[in-house]
Amino acid sequence: MTSESLDEIKKIIVSELPKDANVSKVEYEGPAVVAYTKNPQIITEHGDTVRKLAKDLRKRIIIRSDKSVLVDPEKTIDKVHEIVPEGAEITDIYFDTVTREVVITAKKPGLVIGKYGATSRNIVKNTGWAPKILRTPPISSEIIGKVRHVLKNNTKERKKLLLNLGQKIHQMGKHPNDWARVTSMGGFKEVGRSSMLLQTPNSRVLLDCGVNVAASDNKNAFPYLNVPEFSIEDLDAVIISHAHLDHCGFVPYLYHYGYDGPIYCTTPTRDLMTLLQLDHIDIAQREDNPLPFNRKHVQQAIKNTITLDYGEVTDISPDIRLTLHNAGHILGSAMSHMHIGDGVHNLVYTGDFKYERSRLLEPATTRFPRSETVIMESTYGGREDVQPSRNSAEKEMMKTIYKTLKRGGKVLVPVFAVGRAQELMVVLEEYMRHGMIDEVPIYIDGMIWEATAIHTARPEYLSKDLRDQIFHMGRNPFISDMFKKVQNHDQRKDIVESPEPAIILSTSGMLTGGNSVEYFKWLCEDEKNTLIFVGYQSEGSLGRRVQKGWKEIPLEDDGKKKVFNIKMQIKTINGFSGHSNRRQLMDYVKRLNPRPDLILTCHGDPYKAVDLASSVHRSYKIDTKTPTNLDSVRIQ
Ligand code: ZN
Helix, strand or coil: CCCCHHHHHHHHHHCCCHHCEEEEEEEEEECCEEECCCCCCCHHHCEEEHHHHHHHCEEEEEEECCCCHCCCHHHHHHHHHHHHHHHHHHHEEEEEECCCEEEEEEEHHHHHHHHHHHHHHHHHHCCCEEEEEEEECCCCCHHHHHHHHHHCCHHHHHHHHHHHHHHHHHCCCCCCCCCCCEEEEECCCCCCCCCEEECCCCEEEEEEEECCCCCCCHHHCCCCCCCCCHHHHCCCCCECCCCCCHHHCCHHHHHHHHCCCCCCEEEHHHHHHHHHHHHHHHHHHHCCCCCCCHHHHHHHHCEEEEEEECCCCCCCCCCCCCCEECCCCCCEEEEEEEEECCCCEEEECCCCCCCCCCCCCCCCEEECCCCCCCEHHHHHHHHCCCCCCCHHHHHHHHHHHHHHHHCCCCEEEECCCCCCHHHHHHHHHHHCCCCCCCCEEEEEEEEHCCCHHHHHHHHHCCCCHHHHHHHHCCCCCCHCCEEECCCCCCHHHHHHHHHCCCCEEEECCCCCCCCHHHHHHHEEEEEEEEEEECCCCCCCHHHHHHHHHEEEEEEEECEEEEEEECCHHHHHCCCCCCCCCHHHHHHHHHHCCCCCCCCCCCCHHHHHHHHHHHHHEEEEEEEECCCCCEEEEEEC
């Protein structure tokens, strides 16, 4: 893939930039080529040249200040305050010594940028540090703080990783690119522990590395990393489609057993993934069922993560170029497009996706520059998987809530912390604001609050509607004072003991632990209350038993077994799913542009994965396959 050596690249960069650029060094840093200049003005004033260079060289080009012209951080902070008008309300300044950026967080980021970028240009000119400007999130996130702390304390290691990686990616592929294959290691003909290995003559890339949290034993909980094709030492890269544990829960294990390479994903995926992985470790410890990795390995994963925006083209190995696209499933969820061996073959892995506009997100991308093979999920791929429209689901939900509140009851919604909870928050806020349901407190318990904070910190990944509301109408539904954060047992007790009606959103979504079970025990024996299921309840979970209509359920209460008599109303509302239903999956294939030659189905019960594959074949005359775990499929 690489046609020029680093020396040649340096020559080209020097010749294109103006004479006074004074380029001191050019090096590979991860997937990018970085040129260091002794004239910081070059960084902001030659954007067109840099774009042209990137296009010609087909590489990411970054221009940074040479160390000799970087102003001392303390002095830089003073300078920034001097240059930026006070009205910008700067809330934080810190330095990324790897990227030589000064990260400025402000309530009014537009004022830090200035008219046509004048203010930020002024900062580079005067300090050498390139400003990266962020909006102060309206809710502070503990996890984002932790992630930043890890990055800040490991700059030397990160730099080393990127330099090594740069060397590796940019070496010439040793072998001709005449084949590519995919090995299913988990999540095929099943839901959970998604993982597959993409091999070419020159690369080995892992796509997702999940756990099955509902599995009864470790044998079925983790992917088959013991297949002969796979060895941790030979792995070039890991790509994570999204933050749900069935796609990323096993990543820390890789670091425990010697992987030291990069993870590619979007920024929200990195943050949400950290939240869910740490929570997973905590729960496992509490339940005395420890995982084969710990918090240290989560930190290592953070350190090794390279975040990519949608549409950003990146070399990840000598013969694979990766681009992430919106998948519409949860915040930051991505479809991975892999351009193999200079376009010899193109593979798209959809991950979980929703081909419908939701409150939170835009529908999944259907257009790719090229795609010969598509690996797609089939969670609701069975012909009977019709679901009500989003709109009718919302109406039914509101009708149920309306009735419950009117009779003075409380509504409990057990919900996954990431995705569906925020989707419901947006709906509830709107209906309540328009007076369509009574104004009562909406309690947001535990981890949902933290996940929401991460949503507010990355608004650029939200749907256009929400972005318009937040940026142009100044109305951020997530920070409405209808929502009350619940943090401890006493607060929970107060809520359930108060005679006032209320709505409670709490994890876990299937009543398999967490505070939703506590609320359930408190509320289930009063017929005024309602429990609403909005997500899938897996076989064996308490949620499933309640959903089936069990009237007497024995549960542990204060260390003793107690039989609860279920009198509260139980309601299941479908249609809020983050997955495409059968019709949307079929439509998605129809709209895929270009049309692929081969589709592999994954992430679905055996019957659904097969049914979707055969319908796609029949309707669109595309070859399909439904691999089983441990199968290898040659795609080129
Ligand atoms: Zn998912």
